Amino acid sequence: MISELKELFATWMAAVAAAIDAVGAKLVRRRQIVLIEGQGNGFTARVTSTGTGASLPELSFRLVQNRPEPAVPPEWAAALRGSQLDIVMRRDHVLVRPLDFPKQAADFLDGMIRTQIDRLTPWTASDAVFGTSPPAPLANERIGLMLAATSRQKIEPLVRLAGDLRVSSVAGLVDLHEAESEGTRIRLFEAQPSGAGRTVDVPRLLRLGLGLAAAGAAASLIVSTYVGGMLDAEQHELQQHIAQRRAALRINQTGGSAETLLAKLKQTTPSSVVVLEAVSRVLPDTTYVTELRVEGDKMQVVGMTQDAPSLIRLIEQSPHFTRATFFAPTTRGQSDPGERFHIEARMTPYFGDGS
Incomplete structure (x- = not known):
């Protein structure tokens, strides 16, 4: 909550400063x-x-x-x-x-x-x-x-x-x-x-006066919300511990064992081999992959192609990926045979059937 209030206050101050600059430019x-x-x-x-x-x-x-x-x-x-x-x-x-x-x-x-x-x-x-x-x-x-x-x-x-x-x-x-x-x-x-x-920097003087006035209001607001923010954080942490404990009890009640946990992990964790196979099926023959990274449920692929925007649609059509987007600019050098693309996508949690 405190971080959100700080961000909102900074945005408001930037807008007010821009307005003051415009007024100051007209005055001076x-x-x-x-x-x-x-x-x-x-x-x-x-x-x-x-x-x-x-x-x-x-x-x-x-x-x-x-x-x-x-x-x-x-x-x-x-x-x-x-x-x-x-x-x-x-x-x-x-x-x-x-x-x-x-x-x-x-x-x-x-x-x-x-x-x-x-x-x-x-x-x-x-x-x-x-x-x-x-x-x-x-x-x-x-x-x-x-x-x-x-x-x-x-x-x-x-x-x-x-x-x-x-x-x-x-x-x-x-x-x-x-x-x-x-x-x-x-x-x-x-x-x-x-x-x-410089003679008189009117915009700076106005911003300084506004900043001093707003600092007092912000300080009182932050102090009043500090205790509430700490209690909210502790409550959130306690709820997480309770949810984890309940999940562990449910697993034990259903005969959960190390084999059960491993099987569940296998079914819910994307396989790098399956990801590589899915990417090779999706991308056209004119596309070359130079780098493939799998981190958690996110896949990043870097390579060379003739039409980078069309790859987004092809990856989105695959049942293995969602929310495909460019995570870096698409470039094309003078000696490159195509466009160098950087795409990332979210992987679906189930890769067990290999389809």
Whole structure:
């Protein structure tokens, strides 16, 4: 009960914090500035949203030893302080390539790309920053997207520059096409530079006040339910002991013996051999199994096939399995002959007749 109350309270706090953030964003409108990277470490800054200040002419400078030359004018320094800065990086500094995945992998795209980033790019997962365009449907139940990636060393001078300019937040973007357009940009990274200048963080102050008020109410609620939770746990444990004792008495009354218990265990425990035979009957000839695991009443199978979604239906039709589902994303490498699937299913408790 206490864990459920904590989860409910955390969910409620997250919803309230999101609402406070939205209200705070309206109360404190930050200036939005775009910084476009050009040739020879050159940059051009322009104001895209003035917030509460006045508009400014474009600013051009070069980055020399991590410092702007010429120096940023005072009016621009004041405008940049506490603003939201978008840096549009040069296309030749970013690796852009198309990717496609099975349609069923739409909910796992970020994790799948992150685990394969060292194969898709020249950098390891710890050295690369990347972003993707929204997925678009393709033929044969697949989806396509554009991957943009660059080295973390490339963005460090930009984040350092944003910190020196004392912006509130900085984001790195890249244009998919030569013409500048916000609709064709991929967001590579977002950061809040250390030492960034902030005036009054209204959302944080509101969340802090709400958190202090709610903490007192939550503490009294937890204390009031603590004793009840302990009693419920003890009652549940006692009921389990009673049920186990009654089951043991019933077995003894019906002439239960070691042989009876072994026979019952045999009839109610799935056999690994029977599971393997049932899987081999269900899967088509074009499917290859590389790994089969049986844990309790759960079976997990990993392998290669031409049509992974159809395996769910085939396994569900077998009387030996129920509740078949994917427990990991379905992937397809460039050198793989098919789709690599990861399926798990619940096994029916009786495997004794072998049918």
